[in-house]
Amino acid sequence: MSYDLVIKNGLVIDGSGGARYRADIGVTERTISKIGRISGVQAKETIDAEGHVVTPGFVDGHTHMDAQIFWDQLGSCSCYHGVTTVVMGNCGFTLAPCREAEADLVFR
Known part of the structure; x- marks a missing residue:
């Protein structure tokens, strides 16, 4: 193989x-x-x-990347440390609702 x-x-x-x-x-x-x-x-x-x-990728269950994801789509500050999944909007702040054209950035 x-x-x-x-x-x-x-x-x-x-x-x-x-x-x-x-x-x-x-x-x-x-x-x-x-x-x-x-x-x-x-x-x-x-x-x-x-x-x-x-290791497998880490999940960061508490981030403040809600705005950052719009100018840094890779979430560089997290992926440099092995984080592959982040949870956003957990502090009562998020950029949703958002424009339909940008929904994939918020909900992926």
């Missing part, structure tokens, strides 16, 4: 509450397709994570 991305030699903490473990991670079409030892396969990109921790 070939992968788009292989992350090798990482210390995996998967968020399940189980013990951490050393593993390789194979990614195909932006989906994790294997966690375990991967050897002798082709990958478009390989990252050596030796000495690093590999």
Whole structure:
């Protein structure tokens, strides 16, 4: 099997509450397709994570990005720290209602 991305030699903490473990991670079409030892396969990109921790993306349940998302659609301040999902509007402030053309920015 070939992968788009292989992350090798990482210390995996998967968020399940189980013990951490050393593993390789194979990614195909932006989906994790294997966690375990991967050897002798082709990958478009390989990252050596030796000495690093590999985790799933983190969820930040309390942010103040409601306005920022309009000028920084990547939410850079969060993604630089491993956050892949944020909750907005949790302090009683949000930019909704919004124009229909911009609804995908608020509700995605």
